[in-house]
Amino acid sequence: MSDVELLKPLRYRSIFISDTHLGFSGARADFLLDFLESVQCDTLYLVGDIIDIWEMRRRGLRWPDSHNAVVQNILKRARNGTRVIYIPGNHDEMFRDYAGMSIEGVSIELRAIHECADGRRLLVLHGDEFDTVVQCSRLAARLGSRMYAWLIRANHWVNRIRQVFNRPYWSLAAHLKHRTKNVMQYIANYEEALIHEARQAGVDGLVCGHIHHAEITDQSGVLYCNDGDWVESCTALVESRAGHLELLRWSDVRETLKSTSDDVADGRAA
Ligand SMILES: [Mn+2]
Numbered sequence: 001m002s003d004v005e006l007l008k009p010l011r012y013r014s015i016f017i018s019d020t021h022l023g024f025s026g027a028r029a030d031f032l033l034d035f036l037e038s039v040q041c042d043t044l045y046l047v048g049d050i051i052d053i054w055e056m057r058r059r060g061l062r063w064p065d066s067h068n069a070v071v072q073n074i075l076k077r078a079r080n081g082t083r084v085i086y087i088p089g090n091h092d093e094m095f096r097d098y099a100g101m102s103i104e105g106v107s108i109e110l111r112a113i114h115e116c117a118d119g120r121r122l123l124v125l126h127g128d129e130f131d132t133v134v135q136c137s138r139l140a141a142r143l144g145s146r147m148y149a150w151l152i153r154a155n156h157w158v159n160r161i162r163q164v165f166n167r168p169y170w171s172l173a174a175h176l177k178h179r180t181k182n183v184m185q186y187i188a189n190y191e192e193a194l195i196h197e198a199r200q201a202g203v204d205g206l207v208c209g210h211i212h213h214a215e216i217t218d219q220s221g222v223l224y225c226n227d228g229d230w231v232e233s234c235t236a237l238v239e240s241r242a243g244h245l246e247l248l249r250w251s252d253v254r255e256t257l258k259s260t261s262d263d264v265a266d267g268r269a270a
Pocket of ligand 1: 048049089090091126128209210211
């Protein structure tokens with residue numbers, strides 16, 4: 001029996017994912033597909049930068065089978081009754097032109113309000129309009145995204161080597177970002193802008209993506225949830241039947257599932 005089969009499927013009321021960057025070579029479509037095949041939910045929110053049109057325009061069309069399989073998985077869910085809501089981001093902004101429409105059962109919206117099982121209302125948006133780097137300077141954004149692409153490639157090779165030595169997935173980019181003071185300040189400013197927006201909208205909290213930094217934090221009564229990304233950290237925000245919100249770091253969950261199944265296979269677990 002494979003390790004996933006032991007706990008499959010994990011059931012949630014809703015799941016939020018963003019920044020999957022399909023079409024970009026740094027996308028962890030393998031982890032994402034594994035995640036999607038292991039979970040079920042009533043509502044799936046795609047919180048932007050799902051398909052990386054920017055990157056495909058720059059480097060030409062890349063559409064590996066694993067990226068295609070992710071899209072097929074999502075479309076199949078929509079056909080089978082999962083509510084799928086797609087909020088385009090800045091890397092897939094061309095889909096914003098289709099806001100208000102439903103394509104293949106996927107509703108496209110610029111923003112959404114999610115009502116949790118416990119009645120809390122959350123504003124769901126990608127968040128790029130609050131990114132001062134993107135807003136103020138397109139050049140800075142481009143330079144940033146090039147450096148970022150380089151970092152992601154380096155990350156890929158680090159992890160290929162770690163794989164050879166049977167080490168778990170580790171994000172070089174996330175590691176470096178957390179060590180840079182400017183980046184921490186930038187994250188803080190971004191959070192503050194979004195919390196302000198949620199307050200204006202009169203909701204209890206918000207769900208966003210964009211900055212590839214997964215987090216749940218309560219800031220003076222407003223809940224800030226960032227669902228992370230599938231380029232570096234492989235994270236999703238999930239809501240339980242009772243309305244409890246938590247972050248799943250899929251590479252960690254995978255390791256846990258793997259060790260549990262090893263235990264079972266060895267007859268060590270009850
Ligand atoms: Mn974005």
